[in-house]
């Protein structure tokens with residue numbers, strides 16, 4: 001979709017996006033802004049936020065409860081929250097140390113508990129849309145070497161659905177977006193890491209692309225377009241869903 005065709009469904013809405021420094025989170029912040037939202041973007045790494053053209057950018061570690069609470073308190077109202085923070089540990093359960101497990105849970109799952117819990121009070125008066133970025137590697141489908149990641153993202157889906165049930169009458173919708181493999185800086189890191197094990201970057205690339213029935217990676221802009229739909233009133237009858245966007249993995 002060219003920018004000339006981008007709808008303006010979010011004019012007048014205040015949107016918070018976490019992990020907006022790069023990859024999927026950044027594309028979401030840009031898309032919500034293009035649709036007219038007042039976007040407040042945060043990321044743990046401030047260096048990645050410098051050239052993001054949104055209403056505000058803030059260095060924020062989403063696992064820091066006190067910092068997230070102080071950040072959320074800045075806003076009188078929030079209409080849209082997209083929580084995109086996640087961390088991929090590569091390994092099966094035997095290769096997952098207690099430290100790996102705790103890091104996975106802290107970054108991918110605890111952060112969702114912290115951020116959603118801090119922002120929901122700013123949505124109660126007028127309602128809103130909360131979108132968590134989960135993964136098809138979760139309760140949706142098992143993948144090799146995604147023990148901790150799959151467990152954490154399955155937890156994100158469960159939390160999202162529970163919140164959808166709890167806040168339905170307050171007109172806050174909650175949906176989990178579950179991507180397949182998406183082109184991003186961290187994916188390139190994972191491919192480089194696997195290349196060391198498999199002996200070549202071609203073999204590592206093939207491993208990841210072979211998981212995709214569509215024969216290609218998703219684009220961050222494709223995930224962002226789904227999030228913009230879920231943020232907008234076009235999706236106002238959709239809540240409590242885990243929505244796969246995966247190039248056919250879960251056919």
Ligand SMILES: NC(=O)c1ccc[n+]([C@@H]2O[C@H](COP(=O)([O-])OP(=O)(O)OC[C@H]3O[C@@H](n4cnc5c(N)ncnc54)[C@H](O)[C@@H]3O)[C@@H](O)[C@H]2O)c1
Nearest residue numbers: 019021022023024044061062084085086135181182184186
């Ligand atoms: N890329 C994929 O193939 C893919 C597939 C399915 C789901 N996801 C999920 O999508 C989300 C974004 O993934 P990506 O690959 O685009 O991103 P990425 O890994 O390339 O970037 C992640 C961003 O999150 C920030 N971040 C990390 N920890 C943080 C914290 N504690 N607080 C705040 N910011 C933090 C990083 O600084 C970085 O800017 C993640 O939740 C990931 O699990 C990604």
